Amino acid sequence: MNNFILKEKIRNIIDSNDSSLGRAFAYGIQFLIILSVITFSIETLPNLTIQSKQILHLIELFCVIVFTIEYLARIYIADKKIKFVFSFFGLIDLFAILPFYLSFGVDLRSLRLLRMFRLFRLLKLVRYNKALRVFTQAMIAAKEQIILFMVITLILIYFSAVGIYYFENEAQPQHFSSVFESLWWSIVTLTTVGYGDVYPITVGGRIFTFFILLIGLGIVAIPTGIISSALTKSVDSKD
Incomplete structure (x- = not known):
């Protein structure tokens, strides 16, 4: 019973925009998505100082931690966990964090290409933006x-x-x-x-x-x- 109550509480936060906590969570995730994309773009600038790179890495680390917690929480509250993992949003959530872990501490040039998939975080906005959901529904209808x-x-x-x-x-x-x-x-x-x-x-x-x-x-x-x-x-x- 306690497990059920905990799931419902988590679901009301990350899957509902009706409560103040749910709206705050959604806006927070949207902010982090945009922040992570901005830091990704800044990282491509030449001649960045070591301090700037460290700051950008810390921001990236914080964003990935939050996105990882969100991803694991969504798996936890999902009724059909395997179905969620292989669903559209499940794969997008996974691709948004996977490149960080695959390239973390690895200096292989071939793996650096995986960092490009950090741009999948932009697609996470679809989950939280009502206007984008309406647009998605329109595209499906047409x-x-x-x-x-x-x-x-x-x-x-x-x-x-x-x-x-x-x-x-x-x-x-x-x-x-x-x-x-x-x-x-x-x-x-x-x-x-x-x-x-x-x-x-x-x-x-x-x-x-x-x-x-x-x-x-x-x-x-x-x-x-x-x-x-x-x-x-x-x-x-x-x-």
Whole structure:
């Protein structure tokens, strides 16, 4: 019985925003997530003093200790512990702390790459931010439309790469030597980025590019409409 009461108390703190302790815990975790990401960025600055590195290490150590306690507490209160460990948030919580322990005291260059996964802490914000949860629900609700849009976009990218290849291959074999080489032009054109490093010089290629650019404007606008509509429905249903 005491074990059950303890679990409920911990659950009310780390899994509920209704109580003052729960809100304080959530805000505290959000602050530590942002703090850890800032320290991660500062660590990449050149010519840091030894004292600065020590301060950053202490901040990192404190954040990891808190995140580790939170992770273990979540496993403790979980009804299905294995399911939680392999769930989305469970893996995010694990990846947020694992690089510190794997690279702690180890000077192997290959393991330093694991520190990049500290950025997974940013994803922990989704757990505590209501607005992000609404956005996540909207994305889930619109996943079929988004998947369909991505499939159509990939098809259009391929067709535009094939088209520009036939128009520009003879005139610019160095840039459009194959359909695969033409995919770069296709991507930057359909997304309306247009770096200008590769561009058509034939009349047919320029006319073709004009129509591809028009299609690209629609490609940029469509997902915006899908997501905004899903967000509106998600907010209305919540209200």
